[in-house]
Amino acid sequence: MRASKPEPTDRARSAPTPERIARAWARAMAGTSYVSMSRRELHSYLSGLASRLLSAATAETFEPSVGYEVGAALVDAHFTLPTSLDRTLCVLAEQLSGAGTPARASALQSALAAGYAQALRDRTLAEQEEIRAAAMLARSEAEAARWSSEARFQAVFAGAVIGIAIADIDGSIIDVNQTTCDMLGYTPAELRQLAVERFIHPDDAPGVRDAYQDLLRGEREHFRLEKPYYRKDGQAVWTDLVVSLIRDQEGQPQYVVAMIEDITERHHLQIRLRHQALHDPLTQLPNRTLFFERLGQVLDDAEEDARVGVCYLDVDGFKMINDTLGHDMGDYLLLGVARQLHSKVSGPGQLVARTGGDEFVVLVERSAGPEQLVAIAEAALTAIREPVQLGGHEITVSASVGVVERAADTTSATELMKAADTTLHWAKRDGKNRWALFDADRHAHEVAKFELSASLPAALERGEFLVEYQPLVRLLDETVMGVEALVRWRHPKLGLLGPDRFIEMSEETGLIVPLGQWVLGEACRQAAAWQRQYPEIDLVTSVNLAVRQVQDPGIVDVVSAILSETGLDPAKLQLELTESAVMGTAGRPLQTLNALAGLGVRLAIDDFGTGYSNLAYLRSLPVHSLKLAGSFVAGLRPPDSPDPVDKEIVATLIKLAHTLHLTVTAEGVETPQQAARLRALGCDTAQGWHYAMPGAAEEVIALLNPRSTSDAPTLDAPTLDATTVDVTSGSAAPKSAPATNGRRPGAAPDGVAVPTSTVGTASS
Amino acid sequence: MDRRPTWAPEDVDVERPSIARVYDYYLGGSHNFAVDRAFADRVLRLMPGTTTAAQANRAFLRRAVRHLCEIGIRQFIDLGSGIPTAGNVHEVAHSVDPTTKVVYVDIDPVAYAHSRAILADDPHTTVIRADLRQPAEVLADPQLREQIDFDRPVGVLLVSVLHFVSNEERPADIVAGYASATAPGSHLVISHASVEGTTEASSEALDLYKRSSANVVTRTAKEVAGLVSGLSLVDPGVVQLTQWRPESPDETTSWEEIPVLAAVARRE
């Protein structure tokens, strides 16, 4: 380069200073590019550059490269927009013109332009390089992140102990993990050939398909359920399944992911536990719980006209078998019964359950009618009657069955089983080894009877009972020699009830003891009153003693206390006892009888001839009188000719009684012929409608006409007739009408209705 | 297998303009691709002042950081820091105290990668990639916590970023999330696209942004003040960007040219 000294010019006055150049330069550059400098910093930066340029322009030796460096420095300061160069060149063209030669100025400017261009090009390329590198780095990092999340997914997917399967929304299986394959017994490739549909199982709950469809439509995000799958080998696998929807970026359903856990073992355990909870461990038959569950279901699901039925079965005398042969044998027997029932009567719609110790029940879910149930009951009874081998013995057992059959919509499980229980009782009571069919009328009757029986004690307390009296007439002269006391119940709702309506149940409940005692006291008080009122009349009052009263250890004390309380002459009291009360095998009755006789009271045997009287024994009893059972007396009633056998029996009995020095009373005398025939046979006393109905104490005494004779009361014929007429006219039964069993239907029974007689018959 | 869903992080898509690279282009940088430049040129045709606004924004950032350095703040969190270019926060701060800590936070993977490349050797700076809309996550970042001492005042920079946060995203809560985590004496620096000064052309330009998936919400001065309602505004309050403590009065420009607001607020 050629060195030259700059020539002074006009402008020397205003020779450029770095400061001046920098001011103009900064002004020109404002806003051309972003430069991170304050105004002062920028000013000093530019004035530094300007002074370098000025020095170069005026230096001894011209170094145009300074221009080049200044150009680069501009780019360095981030004057990167081309306008920066443009403005720079404009400012410098003006400002440098006063310094150095124009040639130097233009050389500096072109060097500056070249330096700027080169630096900007370098910078641009460098930055492009940088940003590309950064983009690549970012990309590879994203890739790495994706890869590692992919790898994590793969690890989870492959290594999961639960099965994972992914399907698209068209139902094709896209991917499955090894656990899924192991669980279902397919290879991954095989599974990928299969559609999701293929895995819907017939045992799936009804909602499964809907849930899946909802998921595919994007209406739900996931669902969970337990369901079975068929393995490739056909076996079932039970799974806990969670199915979730995966959506794409727009939120549209894209994939379905299933998480499948094998719960087959748990499922089997549950089934086993449920089976255990619902089956009887001994017989493996359904137990009470399952039976009621099933019955409840049947009733709930029953269609309109559906009928159901049960046979409720109980092994007869099982307790005795258990007690005598031991529990093992008992169990063995029950097992045999269960097997028989299971093989002979159980079947579709016919559930055989063991509901308790020796109780079984057959549930007929859709009954065709009572006949079907009875047939099943018979089949069950036949099956049970099959002899069973029990520890070397061949044992035959029987059972009783209560059968109930009714419309499903009219009953509940409890009602049905209560009825079955009642009916089973009937079968037992009717003699076991049989079936009984539920009968609503019988049941209603029993319920009414039960209610009546339950109200007895309160009735006694409230004084609802009363005593009526029926005359005992001496046949010889037709004078009244005594009365029989008969109890009645004035029921507040049912009216006046005869002993047949309540004595039997009071025997069962034991109320007969206080009731009988009350009757005895009442009768004795009345008799004592008569005794005081009509001392001239010799009247015996006859009162029934029930078996339970006779058995009561305190009976003798009770009788003697009543006698002394009332002041009744013991000889005026007759106690009527049934044959069974008297003929007891133990020594107790005899002692009691002796003690009673010892009090001075008369003893009569009621309903004689119906039991098995030991005649030899009879002889040793302190008994005064026999009352002939009404059935024999009835045989004498037919007007034309009496039943010859009955007549012969009556004759024999009278003879026998007389041989033993006992008087004989005939009950149920309803016609004059009867009376005449009895008189002819030598019978001592008679009682019955022919003479008088039972009546209140005043009515009875009115019959006695006590003033007519001083010896004994005589029934005047007219009075007697009047009574008879009264009876017939007031009664539904005319005297001539034949009556069954010596009783008139619908009418209050006469002395035959002595309570003890019924008991005696029932228990013999 | 190729149809299996990918649970992968989102792709790095250089086929779409990025806010960070477009901004770099406005500032005269070359850290950008053809798509970014094409996009920026379209914006510039509608709003030629954008370049000036970007420069002014960058100048505000510098003034604000300097100011905070001068009042003694020695640690900064720059949220939405962008691509390093002239006058980066650490450069401004280090000119005052070279030990000042700076954490750069940006969601743009390229900006993040580049920042790391540039700052790898600087022990006082850290770069993390995070979404500034999740203050709890950002503040829990272990690298950030290694650098920042929350017992001492921090300068939290939200410069030219909050207008990318829609109202549904609750910008005030986001700001409060940062403010509440910092010690008293900390400062928040905000610059924000303004409703005032927005012309028809500029709202068209904002539409362009919207279409490139970066929604821009302009806000009023009052709304911007509302973003820092729990803090005390440092003088001169919420003002047009160039008015915020200008170096000389003649450096200020009109709303029309630079429709951007700026504010610095202090946590008491």
Ligand SMILES: C[S@@+](CC[C@H](N)C(=O)[O-])C[C@H]1O[C@@H](n2cnc3c(N)ncnc32)[C@H](O)[C@@H]1O
């Ligand atoms: C206009 S630039 C501002 C850069 C710098 N703060 C400045 O003012 O010079 C906006 C930056 O914010 C970043 N950004 C936008 N939304 C973001 C978010 N949600 N989280 C973090 N960074 C975000 C963009 O990637 C971009 O780099």
